[in-house]
Amino acid sequence: MTSxxxxxIESDQIMLKIQNFKVLNPDQIIANKDPVLILIAGDASxxxxxxxxxxxxxxxCMQFPKWxxxxxxxxxxxxxxxNALIQMELPxxxxxxxxxxxxxxxxxxxxxTFLSSTLETPILDVKNPACQKSIDYYKESLCxxxxxxxxxxxIDHPAMNRYFDFEKLYYELNFFVTHFLNGFLDLNINENNKxxxxxxxxxxxxxxxxxxxxxxxxxxxxxxxxxxxxxxxIYWIDFQDARMGPHSYDVVSLVRDSYVHITWETxxxxxxxxxxxxxxxxxxxxxxxxxxxxxxxxxxxxxxxRNIKAIGSFxxxxxxxxxxxxxxxxxxxxxxxxxxxARTHAExxxxxxxxxxxxxxxxxxxxxxxxxxxxxxxxxx
Numbered sequence: 498m499t500s501x502x503x504x505x506i507e508s509d510q511i512m513l514k515i516q517n518f519k520v521l522n523p524d525q526i527i528a529n530k531d532p533v534l535i536l537i538a539g540d541a542s543x544x545x546x547x548x549x550x551x552x553x554x555x556x557x558c559m560q561f562p563k564w565x566x567x568x569x570x571x572x573x574x575x576x577x578x579x580n581a582l583i584q585m586e587l588p589x590x591x592x593x594x595x596x597x598x599x600x601x602x603x604x605x606x607x608x609x610t611f612l613s614s615t616l617e618t619p620i621l622d623v624k625n626p627a628c629q630k631s632i633d634y635y636k637e638s639l640c641x642x643x644x645x646x647x648x649x650x651x652i653d654h655p656a657m658n659r660y661f662d663f664e665k666l667y668y669e670l671n672f673f674v675t676h677f678l679n680g681f682l683d684l685n686i687n688e689n690n691k692x693x694x695x696x697x698x699x700x701x702x703x704x705x706x707x708x709x710x711x712x713x714x715x716x717x718x719x720x721x722x723x724x725x726x727x728x729x730x731i732y733w734i735d736f737q738d739a740r741m742g743p744h745s746y747d748v749v750s751l752v753r754d755s756y757v758h759i760t761w762e763t764x765x766x767x768x769x770x771x772x773x774x775x776x777x778x779x780x781x782x783x784x785x786x787x788x789x790x791x792x793x794x795x796x797x798x799x800x801x802x803r804n805i806k807a808i809g810s811f812x813x814x815x816x817x818x819x820x821x822x823x824x825x826x827x828x829x830x831x832x833x834x835x836x837x838x839a840r841t842h843a844e845x846x847x848x849x850x851x852x853x854x855x856x857x858x859x860x861x862x863x864x865x866x867x868x869x870x871x872x873x874x875x876x877x878x
Contacts, residue, residue, distance in 0.1 A: 534558060542570060542735075548606060555606035556593055564600040572602055574655045575737035581654030585645055588732045607732055612638065613721035613756060623763040632763070635751070637731045638724050639771045642747050646713035647778040654739070656714060661742030667704040669806040674700075677812030682869060695853035702851060706798050710743035711787075719747035720754045744775060745792070745799040753800045753833055755807045755826040761838040768796055794842050801839070801847060801854075804830050821877040827870070828862075835862040 534547040537557075547558040559575075566573025582589055594603035615631045622628050674696075678684045688697045716723070717738040725732040752759065752767050769789075776786040808830050814820040833839055835858055840847035848855040860866040 554593065556603050557590070557606045559602045559604065561600040561602075564597050570738050572600060572737075574739075575602060577655040578736050578739050581652050582645065582733065582736060584652045585648045587641060587645055588730060589736075590732060590734065607725045607727040607734075610726045611722050612724040612726060612731070615726055616757065619758060621757060621759040621763055623760070623766045628763075632767075634724075634726060634731060635767055636770055638719075638751060639748065639767065640774060641731060641733070642716070642719070642771070643775050643778050645716070646744065646775070647782055654714070656739035656741060659740040660712065661707070661715065661740050661746060663704050663708040665740070666707050666802060667701065669809070670700040670704060670802060672813070673805045673809030675809070676816060677809045680816045681812035681873065682866065684866075696857060699851035699854035703798060703802055703854070707743055707795075707802060710745070710795055710799075712741040713744055715740050715742040715746045716750075717742075717747075719750040721751070721756055724751075743795060743799055744787070745795045746803070749796055749800040749803050753804060753839075755804070755811075755830040755833075758829065761836065764838075768793075790843055794844070797840065797842055797847055801834065801851075804834050804839075815877060824874045824877055827874065831858065831862040834858045 530551055532549060532551045535550055537546050537548050543562045545560045547560070549556040549558065561572045564572055566577075576592075576595070579589055579592065590604040590607050592602065592604055595601075596603070612631075612634055615634055616628075617631070618625060618627050621631060621635075623632055674686055678686050686693050686696065688694075716733065716736050717740055718735055723733070723735040725734055748768065748771050752764050772787070772789060772792050779786055808827055811823040811827055811830075814823045840855065857866075861870055
């Protein structure tokens with residue numbers, strides 16, 4: 498194989514080639530002069546990613562489980578969103594080749610530098626000069642969200658009719674119950690049990706409040722491992738699951754990310770930065786500004802939902818996908834949820850609004866359930 502543009506082999510042959518080179522050490526890979534595909538670390542999905550080496554084209558092969566469309570995380574949605582976001586002038590990896598036979602999309606290789614790779618300190622702190630470059634990347638990432646939320650013209654895309662409505666938001670919250678509380682912790686919590694009625698009422702209330710928010714285009718999985726830095730420029734990847742949802746959905750996904758320790762002062766700085774830039778975009782579109790008080794409440798509600806869903810995903814990946822490595826991020830996510838800054842608002846306290854949910858969070862973080870959780874996490878490493 499000398500060019501990916503002429504790639505025409507069956508899926509099992511691709512796997513065979515990967516198997517042939519999986520055991521090579523870096524020196525052997527460099528010594529090999531023939532173009533080969535090397536399996537590289539991917540995300541939490543069922544896709545596989547390969548890097549083409551020893552070829553004049555720098556390319557990544559993204560292979561989907563099957564070639565079909567209609568469910569969001571599929572190749573057709575990926576291509577459709579890519580085309581739309583390119584029209585919005587969002588920075589994305591260029592498509593080189595589409596191979597339907599093998600369910601592969603080939604893109605340019607942007608390297609291995611994710612936003613998380615730019616962090617030079619254990620904690621992102623706006624007061625620390627060593628964090629300034631990373632802070633600038635975060636601000637650029639937030640500006641790109643606004644660029645997608647308020648494009649210069651209307652552009653059709655696969656996410657137009659996919660919404661974070663009550664049904665989807667509640668599904669994500671129940672995902673936490675199904676795959677973390679029950680699947681990982683084996684607590685047997687269900688809606689038919691009167692003892693658990695309060696918890697499900699709180700989850701229902703949270704989904705209803707978020708369903709009432711104004712909707713814009715959401716990347717859907719906007720965190721430091723889906724934002725790449727190439728030649729000092731931010732790029733988006735993994736955007737095929739995009740949906741219409743609250744302004745805050747992607748903002749809190751990034752700023753309350755489970756993978757990064759960020760001071761609350763820094764989070765507030767970034768939230769304020771986004772709100773100012775977003776209201777400028779609304780003014781250009783003849784829309785009324787969103788007040789700081791209103792947006793702060795949305796941030797708290799959306800942050801609660803996103804962090805809960807993240808913990809559910811970590812439980813799912815450990816129990817259903819055999820990927821326990823994500824369990825290490827549960828305690829940090831609970832720390833965020835347990836923080837006073839994550840629930841206190843000028844007009845209300847989420848702990849008073851959803852007492853059963855916060856009682857559960859407290860138990861998981863430092864109460865009765867924390868010992869069981871810590872033991873299970875330890876046993877999985």
